[in-house]
Amino acid sequence: DAMVIQNPRYQVTQFGKPVTLSCSQTLNHNVMYWYQQKSSQAPKLLFHYYDKDFNNEADTPDNFQSRRPNTSFCFLDIRSPGLGDAAMYLCATSTIGGGYNEQFFGPGTRLTVL
């Protein structure tokens, strides 16, 4: 089945220790997104790739970076995680749309910062 896969599902890191979360998709979608979701809050868009074009949200901290080496993979790098970065990180994909924008979400990676 075509899907969005995130690894690992649970990640524990130490304060200030860089961490990378990964996302892969078999849907062949052009657009990939990273969201941060804290408990009982809405998913917050961090950035997205439209093909190779990177689009950063204005309020995404510099501590968060992303890479998309090819259509299938996208990575979220947190350079120096703080306690406030503990959250669920969701990857999503969508096709190029003329407005129709169903996003397909992966299961998420829950990040714990010690």
Next chain:
Amino acid sequence: GQSLEQPSEVTAVEGAIVQINCTYQTSGFYGLSWYQQHDGGAPTFLSYNALDGLEETGRFSSFLSRSDSYGYLLLQELQMKDSASYFCAVTSGSNDMRFGAGTRLTVKP
């Protein structure tokens, strides 16, 4: 700026009908989506409205009024498994979607 408002919590009983409202303010509006998210799970797509009117998909329907910047999700014949958070989300510009804060629906027996 951009804003979305939806109720934080709704409670209903099995078999009932519930309506979750969403009002929004945005520029360059494309459409309004609804997503369901169970505790610990990922959001899953329910519906998308780009034009005014009602879209029906099984027990779920979604409505949009562009002139009123308003939409709603209607859930009929509620089941216990419908207990979840429901997010409205606005698409404005290409591939740029913003979620509302979410409505937590509790379905009671």
